Amino acid sequence: MTHAPQHTIEVVAHRGASEDAPEHTLAAYMKAIEDGADALECDVRLTADGHLVCVHDRRVNRVSNGRGAVSALELADLAALDFGTWKGREESNESPDRGDPALTSVLTLERLLELVADAGRPVGLAIETKHPTRWAGQVEERLLQLLKRFGLTDPRPGSPSPVRIMSFSARSLHRVAAAAPAIPTVYLMQFVTPRVRDGRLPAGSRIAGPSIRIVRNHPAYIARLRRAGHHVHVWTVDEPEDVELCARLGVEAIITNRPKQVLSQLGRF
Template sequence: MTGYRPLVFAHRGGADALPEHTLGAYLRALEEGVDGLECDVRLTRDGHLVCVHDRNLSRTSNGRGLVSRRTLAQLDEFNYGSWHPGYPGDEEPSDLSRLLTLERLLEAVRGCGRRVRLLIETKHPSVYGAEVERRLVKMLRRFGLAEPKPDDPVQVTVMSFAALALRRIRAQAPGVPTVYLMELLPPMAGKARLPFGARIAGPSVELIRNRPGLVQAIRAAGHRTYVWTVNEPEDVEMVLRHQVDGVISDRPKFVLDRLAHL
């Protein structure tokens, strides 16, 4: 493994230590030295992109109902940290309890003063369909990230389980790298072919475990591999043996510490 070192991404900000998709979690991950961050985005009723994984609010907030049926102001009324064991119990709204918008996350990444890769997953199915990607590309353009430049410290990659979503990104922002996420192995992927618009394979760690030849086949086809969600010691060792290109983890500091001993 001489010279090998994968990128390490904080899944939802490093959801093991702090409440997922909160600004505090992302800032901590950056301080710990991750190469990049991963987030999920959904559209609110009034057209804002917010960093929330589930379509329903009940797991990660004290709210109820669908994200898509509420406005940004309504969503901002809830606490998004108190459910998590790592929540410090702040009574006043803080970076560990407030709803995080993609705009705020991009501002934080832009202002952190170092190179950061940001993986943005668009969640589908969505009642808003193609509007999710349209709004995302519009925001990336506003931040100057829709046409990647090699010397820009912030590099964005878009991910999705929906091949159609990646085609939309390819059509609207052809320079933005895309990851086709896989939980099960689609027929085409068995031969390491990815859907049109996808440039990187994003298999789950369970899929790699069950298909040990997949990473090699993907590499032979000329694609990179980002694996999610790699949390357990045995899974970290497995993906390192496969020499994957990116490790997406709820425990990014644990992965970084392991890489320090390579």
């Protein structure tokens, strides 16, 4: 059991409480809020008719009963698909009632923002732009337009931003930083490349987002990032020993499929 760290580690629900409910569905995010997650993580892609939807893969084949690329489908096409029954009911005993199709249909980012606004407590949002994409530049443009509508592009002075934008694409983060400098940006990393080995991040990136594999294999690199003045948000952290490691290294955020269990291990549940 991990002892409570000296600082509060933010627990971010990866695609919602995605161990208990189908990823990126309203059910998963409702469960994450109910479980006490500090923030929700989502991936966004642009549909053929210009809507931002929460889908991880380029194609919908894995997580729905349909086929095809998100970018080639319109929102109405996606709304006709089932994004929930692929995940066995035995895995979802604690999830909200999945008899309501709205809980497991395709989720737009707009609807997720509405859920966060109505949560009754502060809930952050970590939004990942997926790349490469046929809509180069348009994803960020539409994303910032939507965040502006919800008043999320200019946080109040002295208050932390409730939203951050993450990407493996330095170009995407540079676009965001140039257009909305008040929004924190997270540079996601699967490997420690020569470009970032010394602890520096690409221009426009303010927070380091290493994988848990990097943290396990290169703990000294996390210290190097922190010495360079960067906060560290680690993905995807599900195992107790990995939570323990992240707490010991002093990371600021853990992104996990199991927010309830991680909160409990950190002594916050």
